[in-house]
Amino acid sequence: MQQHSQYLDELFAFINASPTAFHAAAAGAALLRDHGFQRLHEADAWGDLDPGAYFVVRNDASLIAFTLADSPRSGQPLRMAGAHTDSPGLKVKPNPLQVRQGCVQLGVEVYGGPLLAPWFDRDLSIAGRVSWRTGQGALQCSLIDFKRPVAVIPSLAIHLDREANSKRSIDKQIDLVPLLMQTPESSPPDFKTILQRQLGLQHPAAADAEILDFDLFLYDAQPLAQVGLNGEFITGARLDNLLSCHALLQGLASAKPRRNGLIVLNDHEEVGSVSTAGALGTFLNDMLQRLFPEPGVRQQVIAGSLFVSVDNAHAVHPNFVGKHDPEHLPQLNQGPVIKMNANQRYATNALTASLFRQFCQKAGSPCQQFVMRNDLACGSTIGPLTAAGIGVPTVDVGVPQLAMHSIRETAGSADGWHLLRALTTFFSETDEAIRCPQAAL
Numbered sequence: 001m002q003q004h005s006q007y008l009d010e011l012f013a014f015i016n017a018s019p020t021a022f023h024a025a026a027a028g029a030a031l032l033r034d035h036g037f038q039r040l041h042e043a044d045a046w047g048d049l050d051p052g053a054y055f056v057v058r059n060d061a062s063l064i065a066f067t068l069a070d071s072p073r074s075g076q077p078l079r080m081a082g083a084h085t086d087s088p089g090l091k092v093k094p095n096p097l098q099v100r101q102g103c104v105q106l107g108v109e110v111y112g113g114p115l116l117a118p119w120f121d122r123d124l125s126i127a128g129r130v131s132w133r134t135g136q137g138a139l140q141c142s143l144i145d146f147k148r149p150v151a152v153i154p155s156l157a158i159h160l161d162r163e164a165n166s167k168r169s170i171d172k173q174i175d176l177v178p179l180l181m182q183t184p185e186s187s188p189p190d191f192k193t194i195l196q197r198q199l200g201l202q203h204p205a206a207a208d209a210e211i212l213d214f215d216l217f218l219y220d221a222q223p224l225a226q227v228g229l230n231g232e233f234i235t236g237a238r239l240d241n242l243l244s245c246h247a248l249l250q251g252l253a254s255a256k257p258r259r260n261g262l263i264v265l266n267d268h269e270e271v272g273s274v275s276t277a278g279a280l281g282t283f284l285n286d287m288l289q290r291l292f293p294e295p296g297v298r299q300q301v302i303a304g305s306l307f308v309s310v311d312n313a314h315a316v317h318p319n320f321v322g323k324h325d326p327e328h329l330p331q332l333n334q335g336p337v338i339k340m341n342a343n344q345r346y347a348t349n350a351l352t353a354s355l356f357r358q359f360c361q362k363a364g365s366p367c368q369q370f371v372m373r374n375d376l377a378c379g380s381t382i383g384p385l386t387a388a389g390i391g392v393p394t395v396d397v398g399v400p401q402l403a404m405h406s407i408r409e410t411a412g413s414a415d416g417w418h419l420l421r422a423l424t425t426f427f428s429e430t431d432e433a434i435r436c437p438q439a440a441l
Helices: 002-016 021-034 191-202 239-254 283-291 295-303 350-363 382-390 415-428
Strands: 052-058 062-068 079-084 089-100 103-111 124-133 139-145 179-182 210-220 225-227 233-236 261-266 306-310 337-339 368-370 394-398 400-402 409-412
Touching (some): 002 239, 002 415, 021 062, 021 124, 021 139, 021 239, 062 283, 079 239, 079 382, 079 415, 103 210, 191 210, 239 261, 239 306, 239 415, 261 283, 283 295, 306 350, 337 350, 350 415, 409 415
Parallel strands (some): 079 261, 079 306, 306 394, 337 368
Antiparallel strands (some): 062 261, 089 210, 103 179, 124 139, 233 409, 337 394
């Protein structure tokens, strides 16, 4: 119980410190450093790496970490796993300020596929990355987080929309414009001036900075919470998929003994993964080529390895049981879910599913299965993209959750702990225990 309680404290701290993918990568890097991982930079020459623990960050929002128990040239398998750092939400437009009826509003774009209704009447803050120029003309970039409620999207009163509870539709351009402040007597400040002031508060050396550009997102300012009469649930933003990122980071970092292992945390999964830092980009391939420069050795490693794609799954909703396949009803607090799809929206097959079941069994973690109803469209993950991109056997898994893509999601308080134990076992397993067996021909 004490270990589980400590796990929840660490999970909450990680997600609360990660309002954007940029912050998630920074929090992941800090966790890895605390466990003795050394940062490498893609622009540097690495030479032959000694056995040890390393990590690389791309575009400040994607991260690859790996442990080497022996020389990469030995051709031994890798225990690989992946998740994504981004979540659906609202991204601030380049020229965001709008003035209407004495109010200054903030123009936003919809990022990914969020449930939009829950964004109304929430206390919202702003975080992300800003690029700025020093007084000497040097270009810098820094993370920024207002860390307090600074905006809100008020609902229209029921008296002015009597059909709001039955026929409400949301116009993404008109309805999703948050209030930021009232118009001061003088003209409203330039948005970059607001950012410059906040940047100076967080980074005193940047007090005289000239803000050049930014990648900013709104986020729910309410922290995660443990709820339920017996603390059965956790609720909060970005459980999809920062819960998985945290489990991968902790699992790789705490595995004993340390073997050849690798995790990739990709940005941009929620918008299709087509980017330099996404799963359809070159990040993972580039790292594998640097670790295993000989094509024959690299192919030998990949063929003997397993990739665990970790992304949250749909728990059965007690109010909407009919939305699920009746023979596949994952429940909260019953362990991680193996996700399968005949059309390869998930990359799981019988062999990779069997391997993951064995990791769960050895860890003492329960395990469940999920398939989507035939009459509903199935989502996807980085699993099929990675499997197709490098040719590695792959299994798609994740903890069950409710309200996926809402501004506040719900998961079982025990499921992340079950997942972490299974992943720690995976990263500790022998080479033979992670290989897919071959059918006799």
